[in-house]
Each structure stands twice: as C-alpha cells, then as structure tokens.
Amino acid sequence: MKRVLVTGANGFVGRHALAPLLERGYEVHAAGLGPRPAFLPPSAQWHDTDLLTPAAREALLEAARPSHLLHFAWYAAHGLFWTSPENLRWVEASLALMRRFREAGGVRLVAAGSCAEYQVQEGACSEEETPCRPSTLYGVCKNAVQEILGAYSRATGLGSAWGRIFFLYGPSEHPDRLVASVIRALLEGRAARCTDGLQVRDFLHVEDVAAAFVALLDSDVTGPVNVASGRAVEVRTVVEAIARQLGRPELVELGALPTRPGEPPTITARTRRLEREVGFEPSLGMEEGLARTIESYRKESGTT
Amino acid sequence: MKRVLVTGANGFVGRHALAPLLERGYEVHAAGLGPRPAFLPPSAQWHDTDLLTPAAREALLEAARPSHLLHFAWYAAHGLFWTSPENLRWVEASLALMRRFREAGGVRLVAAGSCAEYQVQEGACSEEETPCRPSTLYGVCKNAVQEILGAYSRATGLGSAWGRIFFLYGPSEHPDRLVASVIRALLEGRAARCTDGLQVRDFLHVEDVAAAFVALLDSDVTGPVNVASGRAVEVRTVVEAIARQLGRPELVELGALPTRPGEPPTITARTRRLEREVGFEPSLGMEEGLARTIESYRKESGTT
Numbered sequence: 288m289k290r291v292l293v294t295g296a297n298g299f300v301g302r303h304a305l306a307p308l309l310e311r312g313y314e315v316h317a318a319g320l321g322p323r324p325a326f327l328p329p330s331a332q333w334h335d336t337d338l339l340t341p342a343a344r345e346a347l348l349e350a351a352r353p354s355h356l357l358h359f360a361w362y363a364a365h366g367l368f369w370t371s372p373e374n375l376r377w378v379e380a381s382l383a384l385m386r387r388f389r390e391a392g393g394v395r396l397v398a399a400g401s402c403a404e405y406q407v408q409e410g411a412c413s414e415e416e417t418p419c420r421p422s423t424l425y426g427v428c429k430n431a432v433q434e435i436l437g438a439y440s441r442a443t444g445l446g447s448a449w450g451r452i453f454f455l456y457g458p459s460e461h462p463d464r465l466v467a468s469v470i471r472a473l474l475e476g477r478a479a480r481c482t483d484g485l486q487v488r489d490f491l492h493v494e495d496v497a498a499a500f501v502a503l504l505d506s507d508v509t510g511p512v513n514v515a516s517g518r519a520v521e522v523r524t525v526v527e528a529i530a531r532q533l534g535r536p537e538l539v540e541l542g543a544l545p546t547r548p549g550e551p552p553t554i555t556a557r558t559r560r561l562e563r564e565v566g567f568e569p570s571l572g573m574e575e576g577l578a579r580t581i582e583s584y585r586k587e588s589g590t591t
Numbered sequence: 592m593k594r595v596l597v598t599g600a601n602g603f604v605g606r607h608a609l610a611p612l613l614e615r616g617y618e619v620h621a622a623g624l625g626p627r628p629a630f631l632p633p634s635a636q637w638h639d640t641d642l643l644t645p646a647a648r649e650a651l652l653e654a655a656r657p658s659h660l661l662h663f664a665w666y667a668a669h670g671l672f673w674t675s676p677e678n679l680r681w682v683e684a685s686l687a688l689m690r691r692f693r694e695a696g697g698v699r700l701v702a703a704g705s706c707a708e709y710q711v712q713e714g715a716c717s718e719e720e721t722p723c724r725p726s727t728l729y730g731v732c733k734n735a736v737q738e739i740l741g742a743y744s745r746a747t748g749l750g751s752a753w754g755r756i757f758f759l760y761g762p763s764e765h766p767d768r769l770v771a772s773v774i775r776a777l778l779e780g781r782a783a784r785c786t787d788g789l790q791v792r793d794f795l796h797v798e799d800v801a802a803a804f805v806a807l808l809d810s811d812v813t814g815p816v817n818v819a820s821g822r823a824v825e826v827r828t829v830v831e832a833i834a835r836q837l838g839r840p841e842l843v844e845l846g847a848l849p850t851r852p853g854e855p856p857t858i859t860a861r862t863r864r865l866e867r868e869v870g871f872e873p874s875l876g877m878e879e880g881l882a883r884t885i886e887s888y889r890k891e892s893g894t895t
Binding site: 438562 | 725739
C-alpha cells in the first residue's frame with residue numbers, strides 16, 4: 288500500500304491533488320494548519336500540523352508513516368512572499384521534513400518549485416539548459432532546496448523530483464491575482480483595470496497543475512520538471528477570453544495600469560520532460576479552464 | 592562594544608580566530624560542543640552548545656547577545672563529510688542561527704564556505720566569474736547557504752560575507768590529511784607514501800585562514816570572498832619542503848599511491864577580493880608555515 292503525505296493540502300494547489308491520488312490507489316494523508324477542511328475527500332485523513340515546529344513534524348511522520356511525500360507547503364502570502372524572511376524558515380522546515388521522511392523509510396518525494404528559480408530570459412525555460420539565477424529571496428530559497436534535494440537523493444538513493452510551477456489559475460485563487468481579479472470585477476460589473484497585457488506567460492489550470500504533480504510522483508522521473516502547458520500566451524489574450532465568456536468586453540481596460548518595473552516580458556516553459564518522460568497532458572484547455580473558474584466564482588458570489 | 596559569537600570555536604579554524612578578535616577589541620563568545628577547551632584565551636567566554644538543537648541555539652543567542660557572528664561550525668568528519676546527510680542538518684541549523692541572529696539585533700556575520708562550491712576548472716577560481724556547480728552534497732549544501740545568505744542580506748539589510756576556504760594546514764589538523772600525515776610519518780622515521788603530487792593547489796596556514804576571516808568580519812565587504820594565498824603550488828613541492836626541513840627526503844615516496852579517480856588536477860584561487868577589498872595579506876609564507884606546523888607536531892609527539 289502506497290501511503291502519501293501531502294503538505295499544504297489546504298492550499299491552492301494541494302487541495303486538488305487529493306482526489307487524483309485516491310484514484311491512483313494511494314492512502315492519502317493530508318496535512319495543513321487548522322481544522323479538517325470541508326472540501327477534503329472523505330477517505331483522506333487530515334493532520335492539523337504546524338510544519339515549522341520540529342515536534343509537530345515528527346508527530347506527523349509518526350502518524351502518517353508515508354512511503355511517498357508530496358510537499359506543497361511554503362510561505363505564500365500574496366505580494367509578501369518574494370522577499371519575506373519566512374522563506375528561510377520554509378527552507379529549514381522543508382529540508383528537515385524531507386530528511387526525516389527518508390530516515391523513517393520514505394522512498395519517493397516530489398516538492399513544489401517555481402519558475403522564479405530560473406534566470407529571466409527571452410526563450411522558453413528548459414530544465415537542462417536555462418541557468419538558475421533567481422532574482423528574489425523566494426526563488427533563491429526554492430532553488431537551494433531543489434539543489435540540496437537533488438544531491439541528497441544522489442547520496443542516499445532517495446527517489447525525488449521537483450515540479451517547477453509557472454502561472455496557474457483556477458477556483459480559490461487569491462482574489463488579487465490576475466485571473467481571479469478580472470473575473471470578480473466583471474461579475475460585479477466593475478471595470479477590470481489591467482496593464483497592456485503584452486507580457487507572455489504560460490498558464491495552466493490549477494487542477495492540471497495538481498494532476499501533473501500526482502503523475503510526477505507516480506513516475507520514476509528525477510530532478511526538476513516544468514509544470515506548465517507549454518503554450519505561450521499574451522496576458523491580454525487571457526483577459527479578453529474571460530471578458531468574452533462573461534459578455535462584458537467593454538469593462539476591460541487594457542493599458543490602464545503601468546507594467547511593473549523589471550517585469551520580464553516573457554516567462555514560458557519547455558514541457559518535454561512533463562509530456563514525454565512523465566507522460567502528462569493537461570486535460571483543460573484555456574477556454575474550458577477559464578469557464579470552470581468563472582463557474583466557481585459565480586457560485587461563490589451567488590451570481591448566475 | 593562589538594560582541595562576536597564564534598561557532599565551531601574549538602574546531603581547526605575557529606580556535607585561531609579568537610586571539611585576533613580579542614586584539615581588535617571584540618568581546619568574544621566562543622561556542623562549541625563540550626567543556627571549555629584549554630587553549631581558549633582567558634578573556635573569551637565559552638558556551639557549551641549543540642547548535643543542532645533549536646533550544647540550545649536560542650539560549651546561546653540569549654546569553655551572548657552578539658552584534659557579530661563568525662560561523663565556522665559544520666559537520667567535518669574526515670572523508671565522510673562529502674556525502675553525509677548530516678550536511679542537511681547543518682544547512683537547517685546554519686539558516687536558523689543566521690536568521691535568529693539578525694532578528695535579535697545582529698548586524699554583521701561571516702560564515703565559512705569552501706572551494707568545493709565552485710565548478711572544477713583549469714584556471715584559478717574567481718568569485719565573480721567561476722560558476723558554482725558543486726559536485727558533492729557538501730559543496731551543494733555550502734553553496735545553498737551562501738546563496739540564501741546573500742539574498743536574505745539584500746532583503747533585510749543584514750551585513751554579511753562568505754569566506755571560501757581552499758586548502759589549509761597547520762597544528763591540530765586531522766592526522767590523515769596531507770601535511771599532517773607527511774610530518775608525522777617523517778617525525779616517526781616512517782616512509783611517507785604519496786601520490787605523484789602533481790596536483791596544483793592553493794595552501795594557506797590555518798592561522799592566516801582564521802586571521803583572514805577576522806579581517807573579513809571587521810570589513811564592510813559583502814558576498815563570497817576566496818580565503819587563500821593566491822599562490823598555486825604542486826602538492827609535491829609542499830611534501831618536498833617538509834622533507835627538506837626535517838632532513839628526511841629519502842622517506843618521501845612520491846608516486847607510491849594512485850591519484851584518486853576524478854581528483855581535479857588544479858584547484859586554485861584568485862585573491863583580488865581578499866587582498867584589495869578586505870586588505871588582507873597572509874603573514875606566513877609556505878616555509879615558515881610548515882616550520883611552525885612541524886614545531887607543533889614535535890611538541891605533541893615529544894620529539895625534538
């Protein structure tokens with residue numbers, strides 16, 4: 288029986304990993320801070336755990352005795368996470384968790400990284416070719432854990448991989464992030480003030496992001512793997528698709544906000560590893576992914 | 592009053608940093624595992640501390656209330672440290688110590704790195720130009736702490752630097768390391784079996800290594816700084832100098848041992864930062880450094 292521990296299981300991505308894990312036959316132990324969330328599948332076990340506390344980590348591993356670990360938990364306060372000293376605490380906690388997981392008999396783990404680990408460049412980021420020279424404390428800390436996990440795995444025989452998340456959207460996203468903020472504005476009949484939207488990004492629906500992590504965990508692939516769609520789109524294309532679906536194109540104000548200084552024009556991914564080695568294909572295209580997201584916000588706001 | 596906390600103060604390098612710190616007017620708090628060592632200068636305070644224990648780290652910072660931190664402590668078991676999972680525990684402990692040091696009001700810290708962080712190459716390693724692509728778990732972990740410390744310092748305003756140690760020798764070195772093992776063999780009249788000694792390295796006497804760290808701490812220089820002599824010498828030159836000083840050249844057997852597979856032919860350092868920016872010059876040349884080291888082993892073994 289494969290027993291998987293999912294950290295950050297009440298987070299934006301983690302919550303969507305639980306059902307796919309159960310479908311693949313894993314016994315699922317979901318961990319996060321607070322009481323058992325309502326969305327948890329009934330057959331998943333819940334562990335209310337502060338991962339930053341050594342004793343709580345030990346108790347969690349003792350209770351779950353996982354053979355597999357899917358580690359999503361990290362400091363994620365919107366806007367603050369880029370430079371917060373909390374990133375160091377999550378490096379410490381992540382390394383301790385991974386180390387103790389292996390020492391207690393764990394055999395395979397996958398953790399969540401970020402496109403922020405890469406050096407900004409024009410072309411699509413490649414796991415093999417693009418240098419990792421992060422410009423933020425967050426990116427530096429994520430990449431440091433990735434480097435250590437890789438070397439630790441080679442030294443000990445632990446199986447591990449590292450999913451680098453690019454741009455994601457979907458239900459329960461932070462309301463100030465792009466897709467969520469545009470949908471909410473248009474649903475409420477307010478103007479959606481945007482930048483010119485000429486930035487090129489790689490978007491993937493959060494359910495596909497989570498499913499990709501589950502597929503990666505269930506594979507033998509090692510090292511960093513981009514978790515992305517492999518499709519480069521201008522941000523304005525996404526905004527316009529939302530407006531079209533909601534029938535409110537007149538509320539979109541592209542160019543109303545300045546582009547943030549230093550914002551890279553392009554952040555996109557090569558997805559050969561995810562597609563060929565892991566064998567994962569996204570199930571939701573942009574139109575359907577946005578439709579589902581809009582639907583979830585309609586329900587939430589009571590709009591129909 | 593500048594109050595400095597020195598970790599690993601009973602280690603090979605740390606012990607030699609205490610007198611230079613006192614000379615520069617620091618109040619010195621020396622920390623390590625075990626009872627107060629006999630070699631400790633009387634005016635230095637001793638803290639028997641297991642840095643791997645969070646509560647012990649907190650108690651140490653509470654007791655020493657340091658404005659400055661010189662962090663040497665790490666896992667250093669000869670031969671084992673390259674691949675040991677203990678490296679992860681020292682990443683965790685080092686980050687926690689640095690973070691709590693700053694949060695408690697610390698203003699400047701310097702920690703010990705290694706030439707093992709660099710990608711192996713023909714020419715001398717440069718802080719600005721040589722890529723960091725470590726081939727060992729030890730090198731990966733040291734470099735990860737360096738990257739995080741740099742980004743953390745930029746995010747918080749902490750002053751910090753990172754001394755990359757190359758090859759060092761001197762009294763109290765591990766007996767199986769090159770200089771110590773040759774001296775001991777010749778003092779005992781045994782053959783010193785060596786490789787061909789054609790490897791080129793940068794050697795610095797441990798007292799100069801420690802003094803360089805103290806100068807770096809007492810400067811405003813930030814980021815990685817090579818702690819080395821800037822002089823490239825063949826290992827056989829060092830062995831032959833020892834034999835000449837001891838008058839036993841016939842006991843040296845160069846070529847008796849095979850070179851370890853994968854051992855890089857050259858590991859040397861550019862020292863512009865140490866010399867020009869920190870303003871440090873080694874006080875001991877190779878001949879004098881070896882003479883002092885031989886003298887200490889003579890005393891230890893009772894040979895005259």
